[in-house]
Amino acid sequence: MKKPFLHLHLSLLFLMGCVFLLPSCIEDKAEDAAHRLVVSKVDVELIQTGMLNTGSKASFDVLANRGYVITSDAEWLDVDKPTGKGRVSVTLEAKPNETAGERTGHLTVTSGKLSERVTVTQTLDPDPDDGNPVGYTYYSENFDWIAVYGGADCVGLGSQNGAKNIYSTGDALQKFGEAGLQDYNPVGKTMYACAGYFKMGATDKQTGIILPALKIGRKKASNVELTFETCPNIGGSGKADAVTVTVEIVEGPGTVNGNSDRESEAMKPDQTWKWTPMSVKLYGVTAATRIAIRSTQQGNPGVTAGEKGYFRWYLDNVKIVKAPRN
Structure with a gap:
């Protein structure tokens, strides 16, 4: 005899929860819904060509539940x-800036x-692209030179020993x-030589590798993969x-x-003894840029501690090539 009353009581609670927890959803569906407007950027800087300095067109997001209209006060500026x-x-x-100054x-x-x-x-800043063709190799490293130190082929053997x-x-x-490499966390001293690649990390200690600066011309930049x-x-x-592994621009x-x-999303390798290919695109890098490949669990040395536990991993076959601009 109590079950119908219980079901009715729960149904009323559910309906009340919908009303109190989701007013915005109900409001937005109504004919008299209040206008909501959010624009993701309020300042944009373009170079002389009308592009960003990465060679891509600039964009911003608009969130308008009841629609929007965009107007421009400049004849050279419009939106798609x-x-x-x-x-x-x-x-x-x-349009390209062919005036005598910034506008x-x-x-x-x-x-x-x-x-x-x-x-x-x-601005009147010229396109900083270094002019190299898509696919041009800036850096390629298979770490074969580290094999002379006698480290084992841990991945091939399926064993962390050696x-x-x-x-x-x-x-x-x-x-x-x-070789132009730096240990991301040299205090931990957990960089290991294997048979032509590196193992990184130990119990409660993590690290990564900071790659050498790329050979990009003075005042030039590139988009790379x-x-x-x-x-x-x-x-x-x-x-x-x-x-998990993160790519970071550290400098x-x-x-x-x-x-x-400045950091990629965390990337998870396959959970077996085999190599997992990974890829990240970087935009507007120069000769002053330093790129790190590190464990996501590694804290910022000297600022935040890394996570406690086992986060050991292996790295091989690093390559950086010119990527398309758009």
Whole structure:
């Protein structure tokens, strides 16, 4: 006899929860929904060509639940989607700057009584692209030279035993530095030589490799694709370490994967004794840029501690080539 009442009571609670927890959803579906307007950028800088200095067209996101209209106060500045509704990615269309100086235009995004203004500055800066063709190789390293230090083929053998710590193996550390490489966390001293590749990390210690500076011309830049192979360590329990890998710009200009980020998303290698190919695109890198491939679990040395646990991994076949500009 109590079950119908219980079901009715639960149904009423569910309906009340929908009303109190989801008012925005109900409001947006109504004819008299309040206008909402969000613009992702308010300032944009373009070079003389009308592009970003990475060679790509500039864009920003508009979120307008009841639609938007974009107007420009400059004849040289327009957008590809002057009207729209919902969440829309808007691309800027700017003519080359053939004036004698820097110029500024404004885009006004309006939705009902709401408005946002985007200021667009166009300089006389020339295209910084270094002119190399797509596919041009800036860096290629298979680490075969480290094999002379007698480290085992851990990945091939399916065993973590036999890797040689470069901090205590002959002049391995010196050769590591002469190759233009840096240990991301040298205090931990957990960089190991294997049979033509590196093992990194130990219990409660993580690290990564900082790659050499690229040979890019003075005041020039490039968009590049970084590719490499990783493998997790698998201990005596037979379970792969829960390591993920992050690419980070640790020094100099550049962004990751086409946005303003300096770090990539965490990438997880296959959970077996085999190599996993990985790839990340980097934009606007120069000769002053330094790129690191590290465990995501590695903290910022001297600032934050890395995670505790087992996050050991292997790295091989690093390559950086010219990527398409758009």
